Amino acid sequence: MRINLSRLILRPREREAFFLETMGNDCFLEEIGGKFLTSIKVEIVVENTGNRFVGRGNVRTLLQLPCSRCLKDFTYPVDTEFELTMAEAVNSDQVSVDDGIIFFEADEADIMSIVEEAIFMAIPICSLCREDCRGLCLVCGQDKNSTSCSCQQETIDPRWEKLKNLQ
Numbered sequence: 403m404r405i406n407l408s409r410l411i412l413r414p415r416e417r418e419a420f421f422l423e424t425m426g427n428d429c430f431l432e433e434i435g436g437k438f439l440t441s442i443k444v445e446i447v448v449e450n451t452g453n454r455f456v457g458r459g460n461v462r463t464l465l466q467l468p469c470s471r472c473l474k475d476f477t478y479p480v481d482t483e484f485e486l487t488m489a490e491a492v493n494s495d496q497v498s499v500d501d502g503i504i505f506f507e508a509d510e511a512d513i514m515s516i517v518e519e520a521i522f523m524a525i526p527i528c529s530l531c532r533e534d535c536r537g538l539c540l541v542c543g544q545d546k547n548s549t550s551c552s553c554q555q556e557t558i559d560p561r562w563e564k565l566k567n568l569q
């Protein structure tokens with residue numbers, strides 16, 4: 403996801419709005435078992451402050467995530483704000499993301515790493531398919547949202563279990 407700053411570079415103290423759209427990279431969500439269901443849409447206003455390009459934007463996308471309790475996949479909309487700072491690189495060796503600043507050359511800054519970070523921050527550590535998800539039965543593994551197993555009633559008090567074995 404790249405921003406073309408060729409016009410704004412020539413206009414210190416001015417702002418420019420950008421609308422960007424790109425497909426997300428599922429590798430980035432692999433670790434948590436998620437994937438992108440739609441493209442990533444970014445709206446951002448960048449200001450040329452004289453020596454930096456400061457952007458404030460919004461990122462929206464739709465993710466598929468596994469529920470932390472029942473493991474079923476569900477749709478999770480991301481709609482979050484983010485900020486970034488960009489600066490022209492002195493030479494091509496400097497093109498990187500350093501201390502949160504994206505250094506770029508040839509008038510184009512690659513903002514994908516900051517956008518992915520914003521998406522990642524928007525995902526809760528415990529993501530649930532619904533707030534009152536009942537999760538899986540710890541005994542039989544059935545989804546307690548759709549079936550009601552009778553595991554709890556069958557649980558025998560360990561003290562009685564001993565007596566049963568004596569008989």
Ligand SMILES: [Zn+2]
Pocket residue numbers: 469470471472473474530531532535536537
């Ligand atoms: Zn669930």
Ligand SMILES: [Zn+2]
Pocket residue numbers: 539540541542543544551552553554
């Ligand atoms: Zn059960």
